Every structure is written in structure tokens, then in C-alpha cells.
Amino acid sequence: MDNSSGFPVLSQVQPGYLRDMLPDSAPDHPEPLKELLDDVSKKIIPGLTHWQSPSYFAYYASSTSVAGFLGEMLRQDNEKVGKTSLSQLVVYASDQTHSSFRKACLIGGIHEENIRLLKTDSSTNYGMPPKSVEEAISSDLAEGFIPFFICATVGTTSSAAVDPLVPLGKIAKNYGIWMHVDAAYAGNACICPEFRKYIDGVENADSININAHKWLFANQTCSPLWVKDRYSLINALKTNPEYLEYKVSKRNEVVNYKDWQISLSRRFRSLKLWMVLRLYGAENLRNFIRDHVNLARHFEDYVAQDAHFEVVTTRYFSLVCFRLVPVDGDEDKCNERNRELLATVNSTGQIFISHTVLSGKFILRFAVGAPLTEEKHVTEAWRIIQKHASKFIHKKKY
Ligand SMILES: Cc1ncc(COP(=O)(O)O)c(C=O)c1O
Structure with missing residues (x-):
């Protein structure tokens, strides 16, 4: 028992305990802060491992301090790939796609000359023209390249342009290409039924992200990412060191987000979004x-x-x-x-x-x-x- 908080240092609950305790969707109307805080202490905290407990001696510490906390406040803050040579992989986006796409490609080892940023203009209000994507894919296939990723954007950074997800999704499906939808800004608006048409076709995407810190009041940084097939990520990123092995993870009873991302440690970002959803409705x-x-x-x-x-x-x-x-x-x-x-x-x-x-x-x-x-x-x-x-x-x- 952690003497300071009254909670066990290592959470004693069973995987999945929270599922039945929480509603499936955000409330339409605001809920009182007291009710939310009660839920945090009665439902959420029992599921936490208390890394700040004086009785925590596992792994290495993750230390916090009042100064660090204040600083944080002030800051505001395809398997297909297999053994394929990286030099053959080609990705597609538009010349309006956010610069983080290029950076992500370079980190992922995609050769710069294989990043196709297709030209847009006022005729499509700067949305990516599906015809150009299909022509580029055909030409790349003819030259022996492997088209493997399309990044579509709903709400581009320059002008909030919308790439047409329905035809792009069909192209991605026809050629077995992963389609990601970057809806960083405008995806937030799709909580309103009248804006949902802008993500029509998203059901054919393999992944989509929003920046809840842009337009859903979640403070920087909070970028939910949905993936259709989580095993594509897990198979690529899973590591199984003995010191991180637990019965529940071996039996796949928990979603282990360490296998969804590059770093192991991560912040509890979903908590603030959950609070926003409940406190505002x-x-x-x-x-x-x-x-x-x-x-x-x-x-x-x-x-x-x-x-x-x-x-x-x-x-x-x-x-x-x-x-x-x-x-x-x-x-x-x-x-x-x-x-x-x-x-x-x-x-x-x-x-x-x-x-x-x-x-x-x-x-x-x-x-x-x-x-x-x-x-x-x-x-x-x-x-x-x-x-x-x-x-x-x-x-x-x-
Ligand atoms: C469409 C789009 N995608 C991605 C980003 C970058 O998001 P992040 O800052 O979370 O990397 C932005 C930021 O403005 C954006 O407008």
C-alpha cells in the first residue's frame, strides 16, 4: 500500500475492469465537476500504477516535481513492406499536405525522391485530385516501384482544403495501399453532423488522426489516432523484453500502447480529453x-x-x-x-x-x-x- 495515497502502488484491478463502468459515448450535456472527480478517484485511479509513490522501486523512476508541473502548466501547452527495399516504396500526398508528413517519411526511411507531392490548384479548391494520384501510381508501378501509402488531408494547413476521401479510398483499396487521413484541424468539426460530410469515405481509410488540442479544447498536445487494423502497428513495433512481460500482456488481455508507438513512456493524454468531453458535453x-x-x-x-x-x-x-x-x-x-x-x-x-x-x-x-x-x-x-x-x-x- 502506498502510505501517502491509500492506493496500492501497483494497480490491483483486472484488465478491462473499466469498460463496464464507463459509458460508450460522450455525454451530450455537461456533467458536474464533482461527479467527474468522484469517477476519477473511484474508477480511474484504482487502475493506475503509482509511479510517484515512495514505495515505487520498479523499472526506473519517472520523477515529477512541483517545479516541473508548473513548467508544464506555463508551457501550455504494411506488411507488404516485409523485406522490400526501402528504395522501392513510394508515398503520395498533395503539395498542401502538412510538412510533418515529409518528416515522418524521412524518419520511416522513405527516400525523399519517392515522396510524391501532387500538384493542386484552385480548380479543386486545393484538394488532392484523385486522377493525379491514380496516374502517379500507374507510372510508379510501371517503373517497378511499390506504392504503399496515401496521406489525404481533411482541412489542410494553408487553406483548410479537403481531399476527396471517397475516390481516394477506392484507389487505395484497388492498389492495396494504406490510406491515412490527416484531419488534425477539421476532423474536430466532424463532431457536428453538418460537417460530417467532409469525412465521407473515411470508412475506407486505414487510419485517421485529429489534433484535439487544435479545436477540441484539450490543451497541447493531444492527437488521437485511430487505426483500422491495430496489428499492422503492433507487428511492426512490438518488443518483448523480459522486464516488461506480464501474464495479461502475454495473454493479449490488455491493449499495450507501447506497441503502437516509438517511445515506451507516454503521458496520460486521454484523461484531459475525457474531462473535456464530460465537463462540457x-x-x-x-x-x-x-x-x-x-x-x-x-x-x-x-x-x-x-x-x-x-x-x-x-x-x-x-x-x-x-x-x-x-x-x-x-x-x-x-x-x-x-x-x-x-x-x-x-x-x-x-x-x-x-x-x-x-x-x-x-x-x-x-x-x-x-x-x-x-x-x-x-x-x-x-x-x-x-x-x-x-x-x-x-x-x-x-
Ligand atoms: C493538417 C495538419 N496536419 C498536421 C499538423 C501538425 O500537427 P502536430 O503539431 O500535432 O504535429 C498540422 C498543424 O498545424 C496541421 O494543420
């Missing part, structure tokens, strides 16, 4: 998201009503991509003006917007997602942008 979370989307729509209306500006891409979620319009078709000068406008607006310290480049156009990004943002903040942001844009519009005869 699914309906409130849906409404938070809807509010943000409405605020973005509001900003989009402001832009659309000002002839000096244009909305550049179709808005699906809470990101508006816009810019000062070119004068006399001069795109270079237009880019320069927008770059200047961004720097000026951000230098006020009053608001912070970011930018991207799409089809050679320098674009301003207005992404609503901060929990405290209200209509007045959006209105004020537009006032500041217009005020600083007027310098270019009038003084520079733009």
Missing part, C-alpha cells in the same frame, strides 16, 4: 465549433463587402483566406502589398493573423479557434485590417 462542444464557424462567416462577409479585398478560397470551416485584390492585374505588386499589410497589422500587437502562398498568391489567413473569441473581436480585427489597408489603397493609389 458533446452538444456544447458542437456549439463552440459552430460559433467559431459563424464568426469566420462573419469575417468573410466583411471581406466580401469591401471591393479592395477578395476571399481567395471557398471557406468550409473557421478559416478565411483573403487578400487585397491586385490592381491592373499586377500580381507581384499585389503580393508585396499583402505582405506589407500583414507585417503592419501584426506589428500593432493588437491582432495576429498569418499567411500562406497558394498558386503564387500571397494570402492572409484569418483562423477563428481561440476559446475566448467573440464577435466584437472579429469586428475589431476587421477594423484594424481595413485601417491599415487604407494606407495602401489611398496613399499608394492601390
Whole structure:
């Protein structure tokens, strides 16, 4: 017994004990904090091994301290592959895919020249064209390469573009390719029925992730990943050192997440997401998201009503991509003006917007997602942008 907490140092519960004690889905309505904390102490804590107990002498310690805790708070924080030569493996994504995809490929040993980032343009609102994917796969097969992974994105980083999962999923299935869906930002919106259409076809994907820390109020970092066939991961990553062997793991009675990831140690990230789901309830979370989307729509209306500006891409979620319009078709000068406008607006310290480049156009990004943002903040942001844009519009005869 751990003298300080009254709980056994090593959890004494049986694998799976929690399944029947917890509901299958998040509550629609908020639950009182007291009830949640009662559940934490009565249901969750008995399942924990107390790594901080003074009577913990196993493995090596995982020490914590008040200073470390404060720092954390301040910080805010295919089997097919088998013996195949890595140089034959080819992966597909679009030129809008997040840079972490390239990094992941390099870590995984994929040769840089085998990373196909397929071109997108305004004709698909920057979504990945399935035809290009199929043509690239056919051409790679003809040259003896092995196409093995497609990364589709729902809500790209630059413009929240949506790759069409239904046709991409069919292609992946036809060629026996793993399809991952990166729904880091926009996947969160799919808790609302009206946004679920953007992940139509996800049933044909092999894996999907969201960043609950982006738009589901779970603090950095919390990135749930679902995989259709967990054994693809486990067979690749399982290690069985004697010092980690327990009867329950030998008998496969527990899900051992050490076999799903590279590192062994991991944080209890699901706890904060579970608290968010219970304390707010699914309906409130849906409404938070809807509010943000409405605020973005509001900003989009402001832009659309000002002839000096244009909305550049179709808005699906809470990101508006816009810019000062070119004068006399001069795109270079237009880019320069927008770059200047961004720097000026951000230098006020009053608001912070970011930018991207799409089809050679320098674009301003207005992404609503901060929990405290209200209509007045959006209105004020537009006032500041217009005020600083007027310098270019009038003084520079733009
Ligand atoms: C679509 C998309 N994927 C991946 C990431 C990176 O996520 P993480 O910071 O969790 O690696 C981002 C971050 O902005 C993103 O927008």
C-alpha cells in the first residue's frame, strides 16, 4: 500500500475492469465537476500504477516535481513492406499536405525522391485530385516501384482544403495501399453532423488522426489516432523484453500502447480529453465549433463587402483566406502589398493573423479557434485590417 495515497502502488484491478463502468459515448450535456472527480478517484485511479509513490522501486523512476508541473502548466501547452527495399516504396500526398508528413517519411526511411507531392490548384479548391494520384501510381508501378501509402488531408494547413476521401479510398483499396487521413484541424468539426460530410469515405481509410488540442479544447498536445487494423502497428513495433512481460500482456488481455508507438513512456493524454468531453458535453462542444464557424462567416462577409479585398478560397470551416485584390492585374505588386499589410497589422500587437502562398498568391489567413473569441473581436480585427489597408489603397493609389 502506498502510505501517502491509500492506493496500492501497483494497480490491483483486472484488465478491462473499466469498460463496464464507463459509458460508450460522450455525454451530450455537461456533467458536474464533482461527479467527474468522484469517477476519477473511484474508477480511474484504482487502475493506475503509482509511479510517484515512495514505495515505487520498479523499472526506473519517472520523477515529477512541483517545479516541473508548473513548467508544464506555463508551457501550455504494411506488411507488404516485409523485406522490400526501402528504395522501392513510394508515398503520395498533395503539395498542401502538412510538412510533418515529409518528416515522418524521412524518419520511416522513405527516400525523399519517392515522396510524391501532387500538384493542386484552385480548380479543386486545393484538394488532392484523385486522377493525379491514380496516374502517379500507374507510372510508379510501371517503373517497378511499390506504392504503399496515401496521406489525404481533411482541412489542410494553408487553406483548410479537403481531399476527396471517397475516390481516394477506392484507389487505395484497388492498389492495396494504406490510406491515412490527416484531419488534425477539421476532423474536430466532424463532431457536428453538418460537417460530417467532409469525412465521407473515411470508412475506407486505414487510419485517421485529429489534433484535439487544435479545436477540441484539450490543451497541447493531444492527437488521437485511430487505426483500422491495430496489428499492422503492433507487428511492426512490438518488443518483448523480459522486464516488461506480464501474464495479461502475454495473454493479449490488455491493449499495450507501447506497441503502437516509438517511445515506451507516454503521458496520460486521454484523461484531459475525457474531462473535456464530460465537463462540457458533446452538444456544447458542437456549439463552440459552430460559433467559431459563424464568426469566420462573419469575417468573410466583411471581406466580401469591401471591393479592395477578395476571399481567395471557398471557406468550409473557421478559416478565411483573403487578400487585397491586385490592381491592373499586377500580381507581384499585389503580393508585396499583402505582405506589407500583414507585417503592419501584426506589428500593432493588437491582432495576429498569418499567411500562406497558394498558386503564387500571397494570402492572409484569418483562423477563428481561440476559446475566448467573440464577435466584437472579429469586428475589431476587421477594423484594424481595413485601417491599415487604407494606407495602401489611398496613399499608394492601390
Ligand atoms: C493538417 C495538419 N496536419 C498536421 C499538423 C501538425 O500537427 P502536430 O503539431 O500535432 O504535429 C498540422 C498543424 O498545424 C496541421 O494543420
